Amino acid sequence: MSENMPGKGIGTNVICQVSLVVRDIERTAKAYADIFGMEVPPVRITDREPVTHIKYRGAPTEGRAKLAFFQMGSLSLELIEPLGGPSAWKEFLDTHGEGVHHIAFRIRGMDEVLAYLDGKGVLLIQRGDYTGGRYAYVDAVPALHVIVELLESTK
């Protein structure tokens, strides 16, 4: 157990993000902005695999996504529209349709936390890098009934 590895659970219980997979991010972003009295946020597209090192179910993929973020209190609400090849996002849309995809937590020591969760049967679905950090989705559905995202800052 490294110095980063929490003694209790994954070392945090602070939900920092709720994320939904949607089919039309521009339309859904407008609806959120309207109902909650917010500005429509910019939509950006995730980088390609050589930049993000995305691995979905163990293999690199051309799957990407459009993303938009609303700050809603202390957490962000993220909209995700899957693009291109296989991904956790496309898998969810194909299986469940639109809806809440995951809740996210900021952790320290990604590999240690993933190993801890793996030991509890909570298995990695997808991981990758983004500017300033790395993320992983784990399949907490059997235990917690929702996918969990781990976020770690590398700055």
Place this chain on the structure above:
Amino acid sequence: MSENMPGKGIGTNVICQVSLVVRDIERTAKAYADIFGMEVPPVRITDREPVTHIKYRGAPTEGRAKLAFFQMGSLSLELIEPLGGPSAWKEFLDTHGEGVHHIAFRIRGMDEVLAYLDGKGVLLIQRGDYTGGRYAYVDAVPALHVIVELLESTK
């Protein structure tokens, strides 16, 4: 428009709760406590209709639920296990299975906010009272891809 009615949207964008419908609340609560290093919270049962004035799709119901709450950062994560008769909770479990049921917001002026949302096609599913407040679930699924709960303190 009353003095309580917001000029922009529903007057708040602060997510105060994320709630999941589950089949076995004791088992799921233990899993959350384990993975996030928290105490297992007490499980309580909602009061009966004469106390809560619950109306599901416009009619009183004997539907009730077991509830458990985890404080996770600035918001609470609620677990809900449907009991008894028809309810928004049972409808969700029967239709979607276990998973995220709603995100909640604290509002002022319940009837005004419900009328505002109704005007946007976001329709009431269920409402009722609890000690110190009232709640309503609205069907924001077509627009926002998640059910929204409105919570209003009456204290």
